[in-house]
Amino acid sequence: MSHSTKNRNPDYTPNDATPERRFPLRELVLFGALLAAVLAVYAIMGAAYSTRMLVEAACYAILALGLTIQWGYAGQFNAGVMGFVALGGFCAMLFSVPVNDAFWGTELPGELGKVLLYGIAATLIVVGATKLDRFGVPKKLRTVLAIVIGVVLYLVVISLLRDVTSQIQSQAGFIGGFGLPAWVGWVVGGALAGGVGYFIGHVCLGLRSDYLAIATLGIAEIIKAFLKNSDWLTRGTATVSPLPWPTPGPADIGFTLSRAIYLSVTAVVIAVVFFLLHRAYHAPWGRMIRAIRDNEVSSAAMGKDINKRRLEIFVLGCILMGLGGGMLGTFNSLFDPQGYLPLNHTFLVLVMVILGGPGNNLGTIFGAVAVYIIWIMSEPLALFLMQLAVAFGEGVFGWDAPNNMDSRALQARVLVIGMLITLVLRFAPKGLLPEKIKTHG
Amino acid sequence: MNELVFFINNVVIAGSVTGSIYAIGAIGVTLIFSIMRFAHFAHADIMTFGAFMVLLLTTAFPAVGASIGVPTALVMLPLAMLLTAALAVGIDKAFYKPLRAHGVKPIVMVIGSLGVTLMLQGLIRLFSGTGGQSLYVDDRKEIFRIALPFEGVRAPIVITEPQIYLFVITLVAVVALHLFLNRSRLGKAMRAMSDNPELAQASGINTNTIVAVTWVIAGALAAIAGTLLSLDVTFKPDLSFFLLLPIFAAAIVGGVGHPYGAIAGGFVVGFAETLAVFNWNVLLRPFRDSLPTWLELPSNLAFVGTEYKIVVPFFILVAILVWRPTGLFKGKVI
Incomplete structure (x- = not known):
């Protein structure tokens, strides 16, 4: 704590202050490139696959928005996104599955x-x-x-x-579900995630920021262990499927169309969340949150209730994660507690946020879609590169490759994600679309 | 009496084993915390890396140990400690030092260490595969069964060879660390820096050396902890997320920045885990006849199932953060 108050926030220098009406060249270029990438995927992989990818990217964008308000707006680091996502998925399952x-x-x-x-x-x-x-x-x-x-x-x-x-x-x-529409589960999942976030935040937010990271990491593993081992509630490793969609399913109208409808539902949710966050960010409340992030002592001196504001924003982020997790779970149409991995549901989201631009909602959405496309495409690429390496090793050195090379190749992606995190922190700490800091006067 | 032996086997020995491993891991975390003021999330993966080095060396030279009469893995441990210490210093130079030079907040260092975690995990899994492997490549794991000289006691006390090594090595490591911190010039400089970095620098202590020494000690201890854990069970590349929470809980229980506290915290967490998963019905069984008839004991009286073991360190962590955030021994860093 003494550390953070002594040094001025290095991210903030007056040079960053951008005039209010700047031509958004950077945004246009980045989103143009993203659009080109999406179109390329559509051309190569087909419409059904690509629409699925977009829906998942949209769900991840909601998770990333949840993390960007925690990390970007308020400087709180949540290392357990996975747990909140799993809670959302669980609620979506519990409420939508038919009555047993x-x-x-x-x-x-x-x-x-x-x-x-x-x-x-x-x-x-x-x-x-x-x-x-x-x-x-x-x-x-x-x-x-x-x-x-x-x-x-x-x-x-x-x-x-x-x-x-x-x-x-x-x-x-197992006890089965309640047979209600899936969106009820999403809302309740958000509320439940918010409740867990309230508990964790209440314990940790008055202390060093590291403790929050440790505690969230722990709660995520606990939630996963609970969902995995409570066979009476979730069928555990046996998994529950299918989860009914709130929109017409693929069996009725085909894969592409049903996924496109689902995509429009997620897009509406993102638009609403984006609009509300945008208003909140520019409202006095958002200014207060950033003031607390940048200089705790001066905000406290101005009479702001620091711990309460922090708790507010942490819970808000957790609610968004629960909501996004619910939508993701319903879309996958499968509830598998073992499928929730720290890599896929915590660190991928983290990369989306810090690469896109923490505190910049547009940057976060860009980061979510871009990173998700790279992530999905990296799987065949990793397998291909590994096969190349094996062929090279066998041909040149007569190396006898172990037979589990494919699973190892996928582990290489863990390495890449880790490297991305450290490199971005080092060389582009503000992300591709940095937060715009407004100055007055 | 048989029940008591069962208790000793399942709680006293098992608790000391996990407690020692957590303690050695927590010392490293707490030292890094006190010198560099951030929670080092990659510590559990440095432990895994140390164990992996031992595994590699043991697989390469499986017959070395047999000539001296100890498991090969133990012969290779000092070498692995060196390699791991070098890795820790290298990671610091490559990833943490630039961040420190930028003067970032501690929480950014935490995120950086999470990136390092993933890199290490990816590397280890890339080379070792994802399955578990035993560190006993060519040797045999000895199991000692000590029969007690009492009448009516049929169950022996069971202790394995690696567990004995574990107790000895833990003791040696703790004593050596104590001597280093209290007697040597470097150790005293380290304590000075953990108390007040500016004052330490002003009085002519080379902070870069201290940081490097901290990484060497933390890396070497992490290699010991990882190897001993893998000797006791098996080497698995994905241990880290399950080790992190107990180790951090141990460091915080003992008071962050407090090496002796970390040792105590490690044993608190280790014993709490084993006590929580122990089935207390076993101890109550001899008194079954004297219990009132309306009281029917369920067959499973454990606090949590083994699958929920991770709840225990979390519960301890939350309890200590709520009631005594400075830890049992009043740590310096809050």
């Missing part, structure tokens, strides 16, 4: 509800026990009592829950 009568038709929902009620009651008792010191119980005794009661009640509730969930698993498979 093998579960709801039995007495199991009642049992499960009873256990949940026990859990709530146990929580209330423990919270009550922590307040015992108001009735004259010594503080040390209160702490001991609260911990003992908490441990015992936790063990009781968790063993009841284990009984019920194993029954659900053996009798009904």
